[in-house]
Amino acid sequence: MEYISQNVARNLKRVRKTRKMSLDDVAEQTGVSKSMLGQIERGESNPTVETLGKIVSGLRIPFTSLVNSANTDIIIVNKESLLPFKSVEGEYQFYEYFPYEESRTFEIYMMQIHPRAKNCSGGHGENTFEYLTVIAGILTLEAEGKIYEIKEGDSIRFPTHGDHIYSNNTDEILKFVITFTWN
Amino acid sequence: MEYISQNVARNLKRVRKTRKMSLDDVAEQTGVSKSMLGQIERGESNPTVETLGKIVSGLRIPFTSLVNSANTDIIIVNKESLLPFKSVEGEYQFYEYFPYEESRTFEIYMMQIHPRAKNCSGGHGENTFEYLTVIAGILTLEAEGKIYEIKEGDSIRFPTHGDHIYSNNTDEILKFVITFTWN
DNA sequence: TCATTTTGTGCGTTATACTGTATATTTTTT
DNA sequence: AAAAAATATACAGTATAACGCACAAAATGA
Numbered sequence: 413m414e415y416i417s418q419n420v421a422r423n424l425k426r427v428r429k430t431r432k433m434s435l436d437d438v439a440e441q442t443g444v445s446k447s448m449l450g451q452i453e454r455g456e457s458n459p460t461v462e463t464l465g466k467i468v469s470g471l472r473i474p475f476t477s478l479v480n481s482a483n484t485d486i487i488i489v490n491k492e493s494l495l496p497f498k499s500v501e502g503e504y505q506f507y508e509y510f511p512y513e514e515s516r517t518f519e520i521y522m523m524q525i526h527p528r529a530k531n532c533s534g535g536h537g538e539n540t541f542e543y544l545t546v547i548a549g550i551l552t553l554e555a556e557g558k559i560y561e562i563k564e565g566d567s568i569r570f571p572t573h574g575d576h577i578y579s580n581n582t583d584e585i586l587k588f589v590i591t592f593t594w595n
Numbered sequence: 596m597e598y599i600s601q602n603v604a605r606n607l608k609r610v611r612k613t614r615k616m617s618l619d620d621v622a623e624q625t626g627v628s629k630s631m632l633g634q635i636e637r638g639e640s641n642p643t644v645e646t647l648g649k650i651v652s653g654l655r656i657p658f659t660s661l662v663n664s665a666n667t668d669i670i671i672v673n674k675e676s677l678l679p680f681k682s683v684e685g686e687y688q689f690y691e692y693f694p695y696e697e698s699r700t701f702e703i704y705m706m707q708i709h710p711r712a713k714n715c716s717g718g719h720g721e722n723t724f725e726y727l728t729v730i731a732g733i734l735t736l737e738a739e740g741k742i743y744e745i746k747e748g749d750s751i752r753f754p755t756h757g758d759h760i761y762s763n764n765t766d767e768i769l770k771f772v773i774t775f776t777w778n
Numbered sequence: 779t780c781a782t783t784t785t786g787t788g789c790g791t792t793a794t795a796c797t798g799t800a801t802a803t804t805t806t807t808t
Numbered sequence: 809a810a811a812a813a814a815t816a817t818a819c820a821g822t823a824t825a826a827c828g829c830a831c832a833a834a835a836t837g838a
Binding site (some may be wrong): 434435436446447450454458460594 | 815
Binding site (some may be wrong): 415416417419443458459460461462464465467468470472474475478479480498510511512513514574 | 598599600604617627641643644645647648651652653655657658659662663680681691694695696715
């Protein structure tokens with residue numbers, strides 16, 4: 413209940429308002445109950461794909477217009493409201509700030525590795541790259557058969573067609589931002 | 596659980612298979628449980644938008660590629676599996692065979708009106724039209740301030756910017772197919 | 779052929795999507 | 809300002825989405 417549902421909430425409310433329709437009107441036209449529509453607009457519900465289907469079909473709008481974030485919008489991502497996508501307690505946490513979306517050509521993540529821990533990642537396919545910017549600590553990166561040390565404030569770009577390992581060989585926490593891209 | 600979920604089912608299975616991934620692989624990459632993915636692929640579940648979000652994001656595919664019916668597909672719509680969208684028992688039933696979808700420029704419905712019953716419809720906006728083909732009975736249509744009688748086998752096209760009324764003034768059931776279009 | 783591993787399904791539990799009805803809130807009318 | 813109407817939220821009940829674990833089925837290897 414935290415990312416796409418909020419897009420749907422804003423988008424649905426926007427189309428309804430610009431069309432000057434009431435919740436009852438939309439309920440009538442889509443076959444989705446008024447209460448559900450209200451909850452969706454308030455971001456209190458995580459609708460099913462069939463419900464979305466009824467809405468887009470009844471309102472005759474493209475699916476993506478509900479689901480995508482209007483790209484004029486300002487988007488604020490709170491780390492708090494963001495549960496780590498991959499996480500091993502006491503080892504590492506991987507946060508998705510701007511994960512894949514069709515309209516973008518890159519993705520932004522944050523990784524946090526605890527002292528003496530590491531994380532191994534498989535390849536991401538041909539012509540994929542990561543840009544790592546270290547915010548705190550020292551990152552030891554193993555990629556393309558070599559080992560790199562990236563210090564706080566530094567940044568690296570490398571191809572990710574092959575396996576790569578992020579490790580924290582220090583006694584302080586390591587944090588870095590990942591921009592992932594392809595082609 | 597009946598239309599879009601089936602698209603999702605087929606589409607998800609197709610991408611997974613072409614990528615030669617197991618359910619475990621997809622679960623790992625998306626953060627959606629293996630059992631859920633299995634149910635989705637078997638068309639046994641009606642996933643929420645957040646779950647879909649995790650899938651499209653993890654697999655890096657466009658939202659629409661899950662949701663749309665591959666337009667090479669043959670689509671069979673069973674009346675049985677299709678609960679009437681609008682229905683008043685003993686009066687009329689309105690079935691959505693091919694409702695709005697972005698990739699199409701028309702929609703196809705079927706309407707069934709019981710003896711001596713009628714159905715009133717508001718306007719659908721500028722430059723919208725209906726093509727009605729009567730399959731059984733006699734349709735009495737009121738539109739644009741005039742009254743038309745359409746007999747079994749006949750067809751009519753008329754603009755639907757204004758109110759219109761379908762009535763069955765006979766003692767037999769009335770059935771007709773509606774093709775709705777715009778512009 | 780039988781073990782071993784890999785991949786998919788079934789099952790019980792919990793959280794919540796969705797509905798209909800009732801209540802609250804806002805807007806409009808008199 | 810009060811009454812009436814229109815619109816949005818609250819609530820309670822039911823169905824089911826989503827998960828983790830255990831089992832089954834299929835594929836692989838010895």
